Amino acid sequence: xxxxxxxxxxxxxxxxxxxxxxxxxxxxxxxxxxxxxxxxxxxxxxxxxxxxxxxxxxxxxxxxxxxxxxxxxxxxxxxxx
Amino acid sequence: xxxxxxxxxxxxxxxxxxxxxxxxxxxxxxxxxxxxxxxxxxxxxxxxxxxxxxxxxxxxxxxxxxxxxxxxxxxxxxxxxxxxxxxxxxxxxxxxxxxxxxxxxxxxxxxxxxxxxxxxxxxxxxxxxxxxxxxxxxxxxxxxxxxxxxxxxxxxxxxxxxxxxxxxxxxxxxxxxxxxxxxxxxxxxxxxxxxxxxxxxxxxxxxxxxxxxxxxxxxxxxxxxxxxxxxxxxxxxxxxxxxxxxxxxxxxxxxxxxxxxxxxxxxxxxxxxxxxxxxxxxxxxxxxxxxxxxxxxxxxxxxxxxxxxxxxxxxxxxxxxxxxxxxxxxxxxxxxxxxxxxxxxxxxxxxxxxxxxxxxxxxxxxxxxxxxxxxxxxxxxxxxxxxxxxxxxxxxxxxxxxxxxxxxxxxxxxxxxxxxxxxxxxxxxxxxxxxxxxxxxxxxxxxxxxxxxxxxxxxxxxxxxxxxxxxxxxxxxxxxxxxxxxxxxxxxxxxxxxxxxxxxxxxxxxxxxxxxxxxxxxxxxxxxxxxxxxxxxxxxxxxxxxxxxxxxxxxxxxxxxxxxxxxxxxxxxxxxxxxxxxxxxxxxxxxxxxxxxxxxxxxxxxxxxxxxxxxxxxxxxxxxxxxxxxxxxxxxxxxxxxxxxxxxxxxxxxxxxxxxxxxxxxxxxxxxxxxxxxxxxxxxxxxxxxxxxxxxxxxxxxxxxxxxxxxxxxxxxxx
Ligand SMILES: Nc1nc2c(ncn2[C@@H]2O[C@H](COP(=O)(O)OP(=O)(O)OP(=O)(O)O)[C@@H](O)[C@H]2O)c(=O)[nH]1
Ligand SMILES: [Mg+2]
Numbered sequence: 001x002x003x004x005x006x007x008x009x010x011x012x013x014x015x016x017x018x019x020x021x022x023x024x025x026x027x028x029x030x031x032x033x034x035x036x037x038x039x040x041x042x043x044x045x046x047x048x049x050x051x052x053x054x055x056x057x058x059x060x061x062x063x064x065x066x067x068x069x070x071x072x073x074x075x076x077x078x079x080x081x
Numbered sequence: 082x083x084x085x086x087x088x089x090x091x092x093x094x095x096x097x098x099x100x101x102x103x104x105x106x107x108x109x110x111x112x113x114x115x116x117x118x119x120x121x122x123x124x125x126x127x128x129x130x131x132x133x134x135x136x137x138x139x140x141x142x143x144x145x146x147x148x149x150x151x152x153x154x155x156x157x158x159x160x161x162x163x164x165x166x167x168x169x170x171x172x173x174x175x176x177x178x179x180x181x182x183x184x185x186x187x188x189x190x191x192x193x194x195x196x197x198x199x200x201x202x203x204x205x206x207x208x209x210x211x212x213x214x215x216x217x218x219x220x221x222x223x224x225x226x227x228x229x230x231x232x233x234x235x236x237x238x239x240x241x242x243x244x245x246x247x248x249x250x251x252x253x254x255x256x257x258x259x260x261x262x263x264x265x266x267x268x269x270x271x272x273x274x275x276x277x278x279x280x281x282x283x284x285x286x287x288x289x290x291x292x293x294x295x296x297x298x299x300x301x302x303x304x305x306x307x308x309x310x311x312x313x314x315x316x317x318x319x320x321x322x323x324x325x326x327x328x329x330x331x332x333x334x335x336x337x338x339x340x341x342x343x344x345x346x347x348x349x350x351x352x353x354x355x356x357x358x359x360x361x362x363x364x365x366x367x368x369x370x371x372x373x374x375x376x377x378x379x380x381x382x383x384x385x386x387x388x389x390x391x392x393x394x395x396x397x398x399x400x401x402x403x404x405x406x407x408x409x410x411x412x413x414x415x416x417x418x419x420x421x422x423x424x425x426x427x428x429x430x431x432x433x434x435x436x437x438x439x440x441x442x443x444x445x446x447x448x449x450x451x452x453x454x455x456x457x458x459x460x461x462x463x464x465x466x467x468x469x470x471x472x473x474x475x476x477x478x479x480x481x482x483x484x485x486x487x488x489x490x491x492x493x494x495x496x497x498x499x500x501x502x503x504x505x506x507x508x509x510x511x512x513x514x515x516x517x518x519x520x521x522x523x524x525x526x527x528x529x530x531x532x533x534x535x536x537x538x539x540x541x542x543x544x545x546x547x548x549x550x551x552x553x554x555x556x557x558x559x560x561x562x563x564x565x566x567x568x569x570x571x572x573x574x575x576x577x578x579x580x581x582x583x584x585x586x587x588x589x590x591x592x593x594x595x596x597x598x599x600x601x602x603x604x605x606x607x608x609x610x611x612x613x614x615x616x617x618x619x620x621x622x623x624x625x626x627x628x629x630x631x632x633x634x635x636x637x638x639x640x641x642x643x644x645x646x647x648x649x650x651x652x653x654x655x656x657x658x659x660x661x662x663x664x665x666x667x668x669x670x671x672x673x674x675x676x677x678x679x680x681x682x683x684x685x686x687x688x689x690x691x692x693x694x695x696x697x698x699x700x701x702x703x704x705x706x707x708x709x710x711x712x713x714x715x716x717x718x719x720x721x722x723x724x725x726x727x728x729x730x731x732x733x734x735x736x737x738x739x740x741x742x743x744x745x746x747x748x749x750x751x752x753x754x755x756x757x758x759x760x761x762x763x764x765x766x767x768x769x770x771x772x773x774x775x776x777x778x779x780x781x782x783x784x785x786x787x788x789x790x791x792x793x794x795x796x797x798x799x800x
Binding site for chain 1: 158159161162163189190192193196197347348351352355356358359372375378379382383386388389391392476479480481483484487493585587588589590591592593594
């Protein structure tokens with residue numbers, strides 16, 4: 001599943017970051033790499049930009065970047081809510 | 082040993098035992114604030130978003146009779162960062178001489194901060210880690226096991242708070258002791274098993290050969306080699322041991338590549354560091370309660386970043402700010418105005434020499450006074466900008482506007498320099514360094530001038546105040562700023578399509594936690610800006626007013642005066658006398674040096690509705706925008722006959738009309754920023770050629786749009 005497909009407040013674990021070079025490195029330096037815990041906080045109008053929380057950091061991403069991040073949702077968490 | 086207090090601006094002499102410390106850390110962790118706390122001043126700028134510091138800055142001070150020389154560096158998420166300001170940090174850390182790295186870390190976000198700490202440790206320099214924001218960590222129920230962290234990292238760790246001053250003394254003493262002691266602790270990090278195996282292999286080989294390099298341990302050399310540290314390879318290049326090492330390294334790398342399933346060493350490094358950081362965080366951080374500040378931030382975000390309300394709320398804030406700027410700013414204005422008028426009358430009545438009186442009253446007091454009048458407006462505007470910068474809202478707006486900006490070919494992050502531009506264009510040009518893509522940066526540089534800087538505010542307030550009712554003026558002001566910004570966006574799109582075609586830059590940005598700005602922080606920003614405004618009024622504007630006065634009064638025309646004095650004598654009524662005197666003044670002005678310059682350029686400006694006075698004011702405004710107002714002040718006060726002090730606003734109202742005023746505002750809004758800004762632009766854009774483009778670009782746009790405004794204005798309001 002793609003990060004961009006998560007819903008508000010859904011939590012997930014990053015499986016893969018499909019990016020190369022600079023972007024991959026940049027995402028990694030924000031802690032956004034395989035194994036990171038994320039949660040979607042908010043979307044801007046038209047889902048063009050997404051705010052997520054990565055291990056305690058708030059990050060803003062564009063949809064086009066979020067589409068390249070594969071995640072596995074933590075269903076248990078959402079169901080329990 | 083005597084303590085000589087250290088001079089602030091003098092380059093410190095390292096020879097005299099000052100210890101040189103480089104502050105490195107991720108953005109927005111409080112490096113700059115910590116420097117202020119350590120040096121007991123307010124010398125470096127602090128703000129709550131990533132990328133406040135964009136250039137290195139040296140601060141020198143004394144503590145317990147030791148000289149410290151601190152270098153504030155821009156924050157960087159990773160040493161291999163790629164925006165311009167991150168490169169400044171990298172270049173300094175890699176290439177300059179210094180005694181110690183002070184790695185500032187946000188203790189409420191240890192895990193991510195440790196990614197950089199790992200990279201810094203691999204530089205093998207003396208280092209101390211400052212766990213900043215101790216106060217916030219305490220509030221959020223975060224406990225960090227310092228002893229254990231020290232053990233893992235192998236360097237001294239100290240808990241501090243730049244806000245409360247906790248731990249700052251201890252930090253300074255520790256840093257001094259560590260620089261004094263000759264020895265450096267070696268890098269202690271433990272990597273993943275497959276990597277460790279290879280490190281040990283190479284280290285063993287180096288040990289067997291009896292190899293040693295600088296003060297590095299052989300383990301550190303092995304890590305440097307496997308992580309392909311360029312500088313290390315360069316230095317070892319001619320060392321015979323390399324012949325035997327190469328096959329070993331190649332072999333080891335192959336193993337590492339297979340394990341990590343990639344051949345990209347940077348990626349491997351990132352993964353290694355991430356797992357070290359995660360491990361450390363698990364081991365040393367105890368979170369007793371859920372983080373209050375993060376929860377609060379999310380609550381505020383759910384309102385301010387609301388899908389539908391976010392942008393209207395932002396616009397409302399801006400509107401409110403300009404309303405306040407106008408209405409609140411106008412209360413003291415009347416007092417200041419009458420005070421300046423009374424002062425002028427008072428001084429005038431004590432000077433007997435006509436020429437000197439005119440210079441002082443019509444030149445200096447009229448010019449400088451016209452600028453001083455707007456200090457309250459400027460202060461309110463700066464309070465608004467300071468709030469935006471220190472609360473954390475700035476990055477939110479960048480988030481809200483990114484989608485919109487994107488459509489115009491701009492990057493969401495451009496918002497930060499653009500907002501800075503509402504204050505002053507000079508730092509705004511510098512702030513554009515945080516944009517990674519060169520094209521994004523150039524586009525931003527080109528349109529930054531459309532964001533009206535604080536110095537243009539007086540012109541707007543003056544003209545809107547002269548032609549619109551008080552109730553309308555705030556709205557008009559808001560409209561001026563918004564249309565400037567919109568125009569900037571449209572121009573960005575044009576530039577993107579025509580000149581700077583290219584790939585989209587990804588948008589990834591950290592959103593800081595909301596912080597309640599301390600009064601001190603706001604006060605400092607506002608105070609320093611107001612002080613520099615006053616300072617400029619007292620020096621630069623004063624000088625400019627004198628020049629304008631002189632060139633509008635000379636050469637003297639005795640013949641003209643003679644003719645008119647006869648005519649005035651003969652006139653029978655008082656009205657006729659007055660009319661003739663006014664005529665004389667006007668003729669004299671027209672024939673002065675300035676009048677001639679104005680007349681010369683008048684044809685260029687005439688289609689826009691400007692007479693020669695407005696033309697001269699605009700030209701003088703190329704030096705600094707405050708000069709536009711002071712020039713108008715001098716020109717119209719020299720031209721006045723009756724000596725009762727009238728406000729410039731009323732004089733303008735009498736002499737001009739709405740279409741001219743609108744056209745003038747539009748021209749001011751668009752044309753070239755001041756001289757200082759032009760210089761910085763040239764430097765940041767990378768050449769005089771860009772300045773020529775900027776000049777042509779802004780002047781043409783300004784002329785065309787003013788022309789349209791004037792003509793449309795004439796149609797609507799009549800002459
Ligand atoms: N509560 C608290 N806030 C702090 C502390 N230190 C810094 N801050 C706040 O953190 C924010 C960032 O501070 P800066 O000093 O500008 O950070 P920086 O590391 O220089 O940031 P860049 O220049 O962008 O790299 C500001 O809003 C400060 O008020 C601290 O010890 N406690
Ligand atoms: Mg800083």
